[in-house]
Amino acid sequence: MSDQSLELKGSLFPLSVLSCPDLSLNALQQQLQQKLAQAPAFFYQAPIVLNLTEVEQAPDFDAIKQLFNELNLVLVGVCGANSSIKQQAQRAGLAALQLGKDAKTVKATDTAETPRQTTLVTNNVAVPMDSRIIEQTVRSGQQVYAKGADLVVKGTVGAGAEVIADGNIHIYGTLRGKAIAGAGGDSSKRIFCYNLQAELVSIAGNYWLSESLQGSFWGKPCCIKLQDDQLVLAELV
Amino acid sequence: MAKIIVVTSGKGGVGKTTSSAAIGTGLALKGHKTVIIDFDIGLRNLDLIMGCERRVVYDFVNVINGEANLKQTLIKDKRIDNLFILPASQTRDKDALTKDGVERVLNELAKDFDFILCDSPAGIEAGAMMALYFADEAIVVTNPEVSSVRDSDRILGMLSSKSRRAEQGQDSIKEHLLLTRYNPERVEKGEMLSVDDVKEILSIDLVGVIPESQAVLNASNSGQPVILDKDSDAGQAYLDTVERLLGENVPFRFLTVEKKGLLKRIFGG
Ligand SMILES: Nc1ncnc2c1ncn2[C@@H]1O[C@H](COP(=O)(O)OP(=O)(O)OP(=O)(O)O)[C@@H](O)[C@H]1O
Ligand SMILES: [Mg+2]
Numbered sequence: 001m002s003d004q005s006l007e008l009k010g011s012l013f014p015l016s017v018l019s020c021p022d023l024s025l026n027a028l029q030q031q032l033q034q035k036l037a038q039a040p041a042f043f044y045q046a047p048i049v050l051n052l053t054e055v056e057q058a059p060d061f062d063a064i065k066q067l068f069n070e071l072n073l074v075l076v077g078v079c080g081a082n083s084s085i086k087q088q089a090q091r092a093g094l095a096a097l098q099l100g101k102d103a104k105t106v107k108a109t110d111t112a113e114t115p116r117q118t119t120l121v122t123n124n125v126a127v128p129m130d131s132r133i134i135e136q137t138v139r140s141g142q143q144v145y146a147k148g149a150d151l152v153v154k155g156t157v158g159a160g161a162e163v164i165a166d167g168n169i170h171i172y173g174t175l176r177g178k179a180i181a182g183a184g185g186d187s188s189k190r191i192f193c194y195n196l197q198a199e200l201v202s203i204a205g206n207y208w209l210s211e212s213l214q215g216s217f218w219g220k221p222c223c224i225k226l227q228d229d230q231l232v233l234a235e236l237v
Numbered sequence: 238m239a240k241i242i243v244v245t246s247g248k249g250g251v252g253k254t255t256s257s258a259a260i261g262t263g264l265a266l267k268g269h270k271t272v273i274i275d276f277d278i279g280l281r282n283l284d285l286i287m288g289c290e291r292r293v294v295y296d297f298v299n300v301i302n303g304e305a306n307l308k309q310t311l312i313k314d315k316r317i318d319n320l321f322i323l324p325a326s327q328t329r330d331k332d333a334l335t336k337d338g339v340e341r342v343l344n345e346l347a348k349d350f351d352f353i354l355c356d357s358p359a360g361i362e363a364g365a366m367m368a369l370y371f372a373d374e375a376i377v378v379t380n381p382e383v384s385s386v387r388d389s390d391r392i393l394g395m396l397s398s399k400s401r402r403a404e405q406g407q408d409s410i411k412e413h414l415l416l417t418r419y420n421p422e423r424v425e426k427g428e429m430l431s432v433d434d435v436k437e438i439l440s441i442d443l444v445g446v447i448p449e450s451q452a453v454l455n456a457s458n459s460g461q462p463v464i465l466d467k468d469s470d471a472g473q474a475y476l477d478t479v480e481r482l483l484g485e486n487v488p489f490r491f492l493t494v495e496k497k498g499l500l501k502r503i504f505g506g
Pocket of ligand 2: 253254255277282357358
């Protein structure tokens with residue numbers, strides 16, 4: 001088209017937020033590798049934001065970038081940093097992002113459960129979830145993200161389409177594409193669908209591809225949840 | 238008010254141009270003043286299928302650039318009243334179409350015609366987007382196989398997000414599924430998706446099922462839209478399609494394998 005011109009539009013993207021109390025390279029590397037081993041494909045070239053709320057002294061951003069690079073992660077920016085750390089991050093070519101209100105709950109839950117562990121953020125714990133409702137079918141090539149909310153799709157999610165929610169996902173048609181619930185890391189979230197034929201389902205970073213889903217629930221109504229870090233399929237009564 | 242209908246598919250070679258020619262001709266046969274626009278700039282197929290390739294003087298791009306007016310450019314069909322073709326240019330590329338230019342031409346045609354049929358190029362790039370942008374209705378041409386269905390799903394997503402109706406928050410484009418090159422024998426053997434499979438996956442209304450047919454090849458070789466071959470299965474299936482498009486309730490035909498009659502079974506045939 002000859003009337004094509006530059007276009008700049010605001011948009012929202014799901015990003016994983018990494019919180020790690022110890023930002024020394026060794027500790028970070030070790031813990032990240034552990035985390036990645038659980039779901040290598042899911043995090044492959046994933047954009048990551050480093051949460052620096054707890055951090056008082058600026059880490060070596062260039063070295064951290066290098067490390068992420070080696071682990072096939074993409075460090076896009078930092079959040080929660082004080083102003084001098086923020087400046088150094090910006091000098092290293094990182095974006096300074098605003099930390100969402102609800103992400104504040106991270107620290108409390110994390111330290112209670114898994115002290116001094118790297119977590120790809122768990123948030124929204126006590127905040128009541130909004131829901132986003134999609135009236136039609138989500139078609140191949142389309143992506144819907146319900147940020148900080150449940151997602152309800154009245155129609156079908158086509159092959160090659162992707163639905164993502166920080167909360168639960170409800171699909172009243174057939175799920176043929178990908179569904180990613182608990183995208184913010186909340187492992188209590190679930191996926192409900194009327195007919196399971198998915199390419200991928202994931203809850204809080206734990207995912208299954210369609211081959212693993214070819215059991216008695218394939219083509220049937222089904223609820224997917226996470227139990228002891230394992231995805232479990234159950235009947236939708 | 239003129240109705241703008243795009244004939245689109247995503248995937249190439251599924252029968253868009255064949256269907257545009259047949260359905261456009263059918264609408265004209267039913268007494269509606271119809272123009273078929275070839276949006277496949279650079280390829281030019283529609284005029285061959287319509288058998289008017291030797292009468293092309295000016296083309297769509299000339300009109301957009303103000304080098305010719307519509308009256309000089311539209312080709313009137315010799316067989317059927319009320320039927321016109323706006324041919325594509327063979328010498329330009331797809332960038333020759335601008336949104337403003339296309340809109341101007343469509344507005345002018347809308348004053349005079351009942352139906353404006355847009356034969357889209359394949360793909361999901363600029364040319365295909367231009368063909369669907371101004372549409373009121375869409376005929377999504379699909380073959381009963383997985384990759385074609387996937388591409389149709391993709392195009393349906395574009396129709397509901399990238400069209401003028403979507404951008405301006407108007408009523409959404411009315412979508413019709415047209416299944417072409419349907420071969421009941423291969424469906425029975427499980428080599429092709431069935432009508433029900435495709436309907437279930439795409440979840441839009443079915444407007445027609447056109448069987449795989451030698452008549453289509455004969456028709457395009459002789460420059461006659463297949464709908465004029467009234468004895469052929471494909472011709473009849475397109476006529477049914479046109480009637481459904483006009484709101485009539487017509488039962489579907491050619492969906493099952495034709496059973497050989499008793500005599501044929503005994504004596505062969
Ligand atoms: N029902 C049918 N039975 C048999 N052959 C068919 C049928 N429909 C279309 N064809 C053949 O398929 C080929 C492609 O058809 P056509 O040119 O209409 O597709 P198209 O979607 O317009 O292609 P393009 O994407 O290149 O524009 C042609 O050779 C045509 O004769
Ligand atoms: Mg064509």
